[in-house]
Amino acid sequence: MAREATITQEQVNAAADAIRAGGAKPTARAIRDQLGTGSMATVLKFLQVWQSGQVKPAAQDVTLPPALTRALVDFIGQEVAQARAGLEADLATAQQSQADLIGESERQTATIEAQGEALDMAHAEKAELQGKLGQMETDLATARDEAARERQAAEAARTELAKAQLRLEALPRIEAEADRLRGELDAERRARVEAEQKAAVLESKVEYETGLRQKAEADLVEQVKVAEEAHKQALASAEALGNERVAVQAATARLEASVRELSDARKEADAARAEAKKAGEETAELRGQLAMLKSTPTKTQE
Numbered sequence: 001m002a003r004e005a006t007i008t009q010e011q012v013n014a015a016a017d018a019i020r021a022g023g024a025k026p027t028a029r030a031i032r033d034q035l036g037t038g039s040m041a042t043v044l045k046f047l048q049v050w051q052s053g054q055v056k057p058a059a060q061d062v063t064l065p066p067a068l069t070r071a072l073v074d075f076i077g078q079e080v081a082q083a084r085a086g087l088e089a090d091l092a093t094a095q096q097s098q099a100d101l102i103g104e105s106e107r108q109t110a111t112i113e114a115q116g117e118a119l120d121m122a123h124a125e126k127a128e129l130q131g132k133l134g135q136m137e138t139d140l141a142t143a144r145d146e147a148a149r150e151r152q153a154a155e156a157a158r159t160e161l162a163k164a165q166l167r168l169e170a171l172p173r174i175e176a177e178a179d180r181l182r183g184e185l186d187a188e189r190r191a192r193v194e195a196e197q198k199a200a201v202l203e204s205k206v207e208y209e210t211g212l213r214q215k216a217e218a219d220l221v222e223q224v225k226v227a228e229e230a231h232k233q234a235l236a237s238a239e240a241l242g243n244e245r246v247a248v249q250a251a252t253a254r255l256e257a258s259v260r261e262l263s264d265a266r267k268e269a270d271a272a273r274a275e276a277k278k279a280g281e282e283t284a285e286l287r288g289q290l291a292m293l294k295s296t297p298t299k300t301q302e
Contacts, residue, residue, distance in 0.1 A: 007038035012046035026050070039109060041102050192293035198286060209279055213272040223262055230254055 015034045016026035024030065028044040035043070 007035055007042060007046070009046045009049060011035060012043060013050050016047060016050045041106050041109060045102050188293060192290065196290060203283060205279060209272060209276045213269065213276055217269055219265065223258060223265060226258065230258060 012031055012035075015031045019026045019030050019034065026047065028040055028047050031047060032038055032040060032043045
């Protein structure tokens, strides 16, 4: 949209009159320099209007001889006609050029003004875009921060996932180890049961051997008593029947047999004691192993 003119026709007319009064020729440049404002196209357009309204000076009568006057008139008429034709053609060309120039100037002015408005709009759009750019930069910084936090969270998740995968990978080994420990625990339990059974058998054997030993000791005591009684009887018989050597010898033989039996019984008692002692040591050892086996499952479970 074209802007309104900053000068008027009256201002141009006054400037042109002042320039002509000063003895100079009014031109668009001179008028614009004098006014100090306005575009050349506007000044030229108003100058043409001023020029078209100027009154041409009247020609003064010249008194010449008729023949010369006619000749001059004819000659001047021809020259004037030729000059007028040329001037009119030049004037028409100049006017057309001026019109073209004015139109082109006005189009350029409109273009410049349109470009100025477009530039203003561009500046406004630039300011708006700068605001949007600032907001976008702020949003970008926020997005980068969020992305960094998300990357950290993803890294932590990957770490936890790796740990979980390691735990999952170690799970078969742990299960195998648990199966092995359960197998060892079952074996230890079976061994404990067998040890308890052996201990019970040994305790029974010890009790049996103890009974045998006690019975052997009782038999030995009884045999000693019998032997002593026989010896006493033999002595009594020897004192009473000194002449009955056969009876004495028989008694002596019985006494010696009893002594031998006593000695054998003592040997058997010593062997029984040694065997009982050995059985007691084995029982103590088995009881120690049994105590260790009883404490082992608790440690394994822990």
